[in-house]
Amino acid sequence: MTTTLGRTVVGAARDRPCTLVVCRGCCCGNARKHPRADHEGQLERLRVAAAESGGSVAVRTTDCLGPCGQANVVVVLPSSEGRRRGGRAVWIGWAMGDACTDDIVRWATDGGPGIAEPPPALELQVVRPPGEERRGARGRGRARA
Template identity: 45%
Template structure:
């Protein structure tokens, strides 16, 4: 089972920053896309507001033991990206399956945005 952490605090999920995105509907779409196959957690601010909306993809426990690490995705603002995240988790996620093409430009290192 894979897992996602969805930032929904300060800028992520903000109609002020992204008025064209229905953030509540997007969160429900993510939950619907992954169903009971994967866990979805909602987080307070992850401190990378420049990349909102942020989704963190967790490797499965077995992949983590083999060295896989969290993958941070920024600017996840449309249904195509939500579908790509769900498909990646279904394929095994970080450490098992390659990052899907629609998500490659969205991958970032949060340390690059540290204060």
């Protein structure tokens, strides 16, 4: 356990890498919905980049994240250091194609949210997480970057 800036950080949270959460639910990664996208190739490229990062990037897959109309979705989670610097999860929609995959890899290996600025093309692909609009409409919840 470590105390940092008046906060206690326990175990693995102290050294969490920038993590790419790749949706592979009902629409994302679905060859019937997006037949021209190389879904498996993209996932393999992300995994290779994580393996070559020396532990600074991790990749996870998950079932449906929700914004199916913006498939494929990748959530870029900040590293522990990125979170300490104010970085928050960034949801990227329409994450298909080599250029987008290259941008995601470059941003994650540069440090991700809180450490590095996203490439301009990715900024155009940022989507709101499911439920954020409902919380905002009722005036509840906290603002997220």
